[in-house]
Amino acid sequence: MSALLNTFYRFFFFLGLLLLTWSIFLNISSLMLISSDSKDILPLPEGSNEIYDKNFETINNLEGLKSLIRSEIDNRNYEGIDIPIFIDDIVRKKYFHQTAYLAPNTNWVLKIFDLLFPSKEFLTAMDPKHLVKKNHGICNQQAIIFQEMIKDYEFQFASIGFDIKIPEQENFGHFVSAVKIQEDWFYFDSNMEPNYDRSDPSIFSRVLEADKGLLKKLYPEYDFSLVNKDMIIFKDLNIFPAKKGVMFQKITQFLSNFSWIFFLMLAFVLRYIKNKINLKRKIL
Numbered sequence: 001m002s003a004l005l006n007t008f009y010r011f012f013f014f015l016g017l018l019l020l021t022w023s024i025f026l027n028i029s030s031l032m033l034i035s036s037d038s039k040d041i042l043p044l045p046e047g048s049n050e051i052y053d054k055n056f057e058t059i060n061n062l063e064g065l066k067s068l069i070r071s072e073i074d075n076r077n078y079e080g081i082d083i084p085i086f087i088d089d090i091v092r093k094k095y096f097h098q099t100a101y102l103a104p105n106t107n108w109v110l111k112i113f114d115l116l117f118p119s120k121e122f123l124t125a126m127d128p129k130h131l132v133k134k135n136h137g138i139c140n141q142q143a144i145i146f147q148e149m150i151k152d153y154e155f156q157f158a159s160i161g162f163d164i165k166i167p168e169q170e171n172f173g174h175f176v177s178a179v180k181i182q183e184d185w186f187y188f189d190s191n192m193e194p195n196y197d198r199s200d201p202s203i204f205s206r207v208l209e210a211d212k213g214l215l216k217k218l219y220p221e222y223d224f225s226l227v228n229k230d231m232i233i234f235k236d237l238n239i240f241p242a243k244k245g246v247m248f249q250k251i252t253q254f255l256s257n258f259s260w261i262f263f264l265m266l267a268f269v270l271r272y273i274k275n276k277i278n279l280k281r282k283i284l
Helices: 002-032 054-058 062-075 082-094 108-116 139-153 202-208 212-218 243-283
Strands: 156-164 172-181 184-188 232-235
Touching: 002 243, 054 082, 062 082, 062 139, 082 139, 082 184, 108 243, 139 156, 139 172, 184 202, 202 212, 202 232
Parallel strands: none
Antiparallel strands: 156 172, 156 232, 172 184
C-alpha cells in the first residue's frame, strides 16, 4: 500500500511541477508576443460590398465603443427607435463577415478541447471584451456586440435563430437581434446588412411568421420555399446569448493557469497518508 501511494505521490507531484512550468512558459511567451502578430485586425476581403469603416479599427475596448456611441446619441438627440438603428449602423461599420477566433496563447485546455471536438468551434470568440478588439465577426458575434451596446439603454432585447432548409443547399443558419421599443419589436441584422426599413415593426412579426416574400427580399440569394415558423426561433429575452460558451472558455483558462495547484495538493495529501501509514507500522 505504501509503495503504491508513493508511486501516485511521485506521479502527481511531477505532473503538478510540469503543469506549473508549462503555465509559466505560456504566460511569459504570451507577454513577449509581438503585437503585429495579432489576428484581431484582418484585411477586408477583396470584392466585399459590406458597410465597413476602417476608422473603427482603433476602437478596441468596450468602454471606448460605448463612449463613442453615447456621445453621438446625446449630440444628435436620438431617442426611441433611432438609438438601435444608430447602434446597428456602428456595428455594420466596425465589422465585416468573417469568423473571429481567440488566440489561445495560454489556454491550452481550450485548445485541446478544440482539437478533440473541432465541430464545436471552442475557439470562436464570444466574450464582448474579446470581440470588440476585432474588425470581423460572423452573425452571432456581431449580434453579441449589438446587444452589449443596446442593454445600456434600458430596451428589452432578444435573439432570433434561423435554421431554414434550403433546397439542394446547406441550411440557412443565421443569428440576429430584436429590440423592443415601447410596445413594438424591431428586427436588426448587423451582419448580413439587408436593405429594409428598420423602423418598421411589421418586419419583426413577418419574419417570425416565416413570410417567404419578405425573407426573399431580405436575403435574395436564398430559396425559402421550404421555410416554416418552426425554423425561426425567438429566444434569450434580455439574456446574453453566449453565456455558457464564455463560461466554458473562462473555466478552461482557469484550469490552464492553475490546474497544477490541484495536482500538487493531491500529491502532498498522498504523501501525508503514506507517512501516516508508515508511522503506524513503526508503532506496531
